[in-house]
Amino acid sequence: MPASPANDPSLRSWIDIQPTDDFPIQNLPFGVMEVPEWGPRLAVAIGGYALDLYECAQLGYFDSIAEDVPELGAALPKVFRRRSLNAFLRLGPAAWRAVRERVSELLRHDNPALRDNELAIRTCLLRQRDVTMLRPVKPTNYVDFYSSLEHATNVGVLFRPDNPLLPNWRHLPIAYHGRANSIVVSGTPVRRPSGQYRPAGQEAPVFGPTQQLDFELESAFIVGQGTQQGSTVPLAEAENHIFGLVLFNDWSARDIQSWEYQPLGPFLGKNFASSVSPWVVTLDALEPFRVAGPAQEPEPLPNLQATGEQHFDIELEVLFQPAGATAAPLVISRTNMRHLYWSMAQQLTHQASNGCPLDTGDIYASGTISGPTPGSLGSLLELTQRGTQPLALPGGVELGFLRDGDTVILRGFAEKNGLRIGLGEVSGTVLPAAD
């Protein structure tokens, strides 16, 4: 597919953008905001602002789309006033692209249409700090993959020292179904879950607040258009079903998880909450950051054999702010999405290979992304060797697992030739367990 004109690196906006901003005019990610007294609105992020797509439509700024494709023009204002992106996503890739490209035109430094209309700007352009972002989609299905070779190996060593990487791992992207309705948007506090676990050295389990609360650094893709039950998706077409990417924190209670997970996989150790970033960065915007993935050995079976560059070069960071701290959050891990062994396209093709239907708004997370070095691990489980080697942080903080009041922030961005396309961030603070 030809690159979108909205990706042109020479574009500049009449809105002031700093070089370290995640949301320059070449990004234009989509989200859902709650505007006081107006209700939910679909929005596009630009610099520190959110552009209200519904108000833009009301003011006629999408009339050119309506002239080209009347049905789309008729559909847009309605979907721009929903509580999730789902209805917009159902309109399909041509609609997503048309809207992103029109927004790009409106924000170009040399286009006076919105730039010089002060009243319209006051209506359409809100500071991000003045709005509340909502969960961007209403997911029907949430699946968590396990696609980082380094993470799977690290965890395998901790839980199955004699058998760290299972024989199936290099043949297919291992995954499990998670809980779609406990996914929350960045900024939502996460209550420490209680559950059943077996303290080390004891025979009998106990029930109580988890003692091993962890984060997991993940990316996730969001399905734009789904599939019918019984149909499959060839690898070459997989990305057509992907709308965009978010950051994903798959909070985990390691003690609950390790006691319950055999033989049917993680359940209560995971499903109390997962957090997503609010702005969905389109696959279109990430086009300049494609890279080849790691060599796959043995070669996958034909339906999963990759051709071309289907991985993405996206820097990822974990920041940590201890309970009560006033200093800025501290980076405790840095890695890159390109380390993933299985691409998003391979994950999607595998998911659909048995005829299982995909739905608009589905969230498919990568699994924890760990890199090859000690400073590039995506969970405290790995960073602290299951809590036995706490991280020594400034201020005398010894971080084993998460304490009440601790805040975890995940950030991600792609950067090349002076162009930075950021995923924004997903943050969450731990609340004490309920009584």
Add this chain to the structure above:
Amino acid sequence: MPASPANDPSLRSWIDIQPTDDFPIQNLPFGVMEVPEWGPRLAVAIGGYALDLYECAQLGYFDSIAEDVPELGAALPKVFRRRSLNAFLRLGPAAWRAVRERVSELLRHDNPALRDNELAIRTCLLRQRDVTMLRPVKPTNYVDFYSSLEHATNVGVLFRPDNPLLPNWRHLPIAYHGRANSIVVSGTPVRRPSGQYRPAGQEAPVFGPTQQLDFELESAFIVGQGTQQGSTVPLAEAENHIFGLVLFNDWSARDIQSWEYQPLGPFLGKNFASSVSPWVVTLDALEPFRVAGPAQEPEPLPNLQATGEQHFDIELEVLFQPAGATAAPLVISRTNMRHLYWSMAQQLTHQASNGCPLDTGDIYASGTISGPTPGSLGSLLELTQRGTQPLALPGGVELGFLRDGDTVILRGFAEKNGLRIGLGEVSGTVLPAAD
């Protein structure tokens, strides 16, 4: 809670009911039907008929509810015209009970209101064979438990002969998340999935149609009212969240499942399709069939300690009809839901114990229900020892795993003192794999 007057065993209907009917006047299960040209309608089953609740409401037959509770009266007609029970379920237990009791009154042999109104009968009462039943709920979450001790042990022996029942099993109701959007209603054909599996004795996996397609005999409960994220449900209150029961066939591709399931549990071996029966039998209607569950040893932790009778005495049958057969389906297994080790209340309390939110319409399946005898096993995996000991059926059929064209029917009913409360049936026929 006092027994509902709709449960009175002496009630008779003016509609002719045979003693072997699943749906006498004491049952009155809820479902959703598609009526040609009218669209979806909520309905109640009575004998071989389906009572159209929307038309009943239009004709004023629920006006007495509106007089008692005006808001409920206003809500009912709308929810009776939806494609799922969800909106009706959200109205809460008092609403479900009021509607069931009013329907019971309308169908009593001595009530002329509907009985003697021929025109109304023609509008409201349809033969079940003339309507298409839809999936009764739109599930947000589908969870599959693993609560039959016999099944867990039988499967454990096949997959882990040295370690059949894992140490956690008797301490908590093991479960995993399944795929909510591939659940289909009884009668929907199920296409044989393709997938990756490793043929016996080979090192490398292959991709192709499953060679080990199986059924699983399960019951499932449907959540009426959900919970907020972060809140839990004490065992004594768990049943307040359960609307009713259905039969559930958790189709399984054993070769795909056994290759993929470690370490994160079943995924593509299960999520291509599951089938539910169309009529949801309320917990109210099953009240007379409560029994104590099996002794639990060791005693569960306090939050899961059962008090009173929270199991149900429901006979279950698997019927099989080979491809091309004209003879009636043959019973190949008989068991009882009372064999389950963990009750539905324990399952629900466990699910909510970490603050994970429950939603209206959620489906929580029991896991395969096997009894203690060879004729009471709930899957071909167990009945045929993983296909190695095929069942010899009349007509020279050797049944190892399911063949294209085979039909599986699950039935369930409770029976005591001449009263039979049936769950109806869930059936499905295997279609050949896609090209």
